[in-house]
Amino acid sequence: MSPRVHEFDWPDRAVVGTxxxxxxxxxxxxxxxxxxxxxxxxxxxxxxxxxxxxxxILDHLMTVEGNPFSxxxxxxxxLVDNEQLDAxxxxxxxxxxxxxxxxxxAQVVIEAYPLPDIDAEDVDASPGEDDARAAEMLLxxxxxxxARAFTKRTREIVGAGRPACxxxxxxxxxxxxxxxxxxx
Numbered sequence: 001m002s003p004r005v006h007e008f009d010w011p012d013r014a015v016v017g018t019x020x021x022x023x024x025x026x027x028x029x030x031x032x033x034x035x036x037x038x039x040x041x042x043x044x045x046x047x048x049x050x051x052x053x054x055x056x057i058l059d060h061l062m063t064v065e066g067n068p069f070s071x072x073x074x075x076x077x078x079l080v081d082n083e084q085l086d087a088x089x090x091x092x093x094x095x096x097x098x099x100x101x102x103x104x105x106a107q108v109v110i111e112a113y114p115l116p117d118i119d120a121e122d123v124d125a126s127p128g129e130d131d132a133r134a135a136e137m138l139l140x141x142x143x144x145x146x147a148r149a150f151t152k153r154t155r156e157i158v159g160a161g162r163p164a165c166x167x168x169x170x171x172x173x174x175x176x177x178x179x180x181x182x183x184x
Contacts, residue, residue: 003113004136006091008033010107014142016047016154017085022162023173029094029112030085031140037086040112040138041093044158051154053099054108054147061101061144069106071144079149092136108147112138 008014013032018025027042029050042050061071092114100109114136142150162171168179 002135005139006038006136007139007141008036008038009141010143011140011146013081013086014140014146014150015081015085016042016050016150016157018157019085019088021174022160023171025161027157028085028088028090029110029138029140030088031138032086037089038091038138039085039088040114041090042112043094044161046094046097047154048158050097050099050110051151051158055151057099057101057108058144058148058151069103069144072148075149075152076145079145081149081153091138094138102141105141107141107143110138110140110142112140 008031011031011033013030016027016029018027020026025044027044027047028039029042029047030037030039032038058071061067061069062073094112095115096113098111100111101107102109162173164170165172165177165179170177170179
């Protein structure tokens, strides 16, 4: 069975955002094209790594001799998006992701696949059985300016969590923090 692809070519909006207070936030990659909105849950680390790797692709493109693509060094002001997420209906929790560059359209390409559902009953299932959730994916194609804006916002969202303890470096909860300072 070929995967059901939720494809967003040149989306109106592609952002990472969160729901919940720091320490209990759920991260979402949300994409919108017209009335179609899709939200997939990510881990904080996935969000941070996605932004880092997109920036690496864009930075590399800027160094390529004869590169025909106009890659912005920073986020174009007209593409800054500080709005809240649209209404979130989680479609799936992301497991595997892939990232690439499509030179034919000058777009960064993100693919997100759901975590497989593994429970006690699935342990005895044969490997060839279809799993509807595993047979789908989110495919997002963003132009370079939107990709640069995506990374800026994602880095800000990831960095807006709980402050780090100056003694141990671990996140501090709003209701208190107990740590053991490192030995000197």
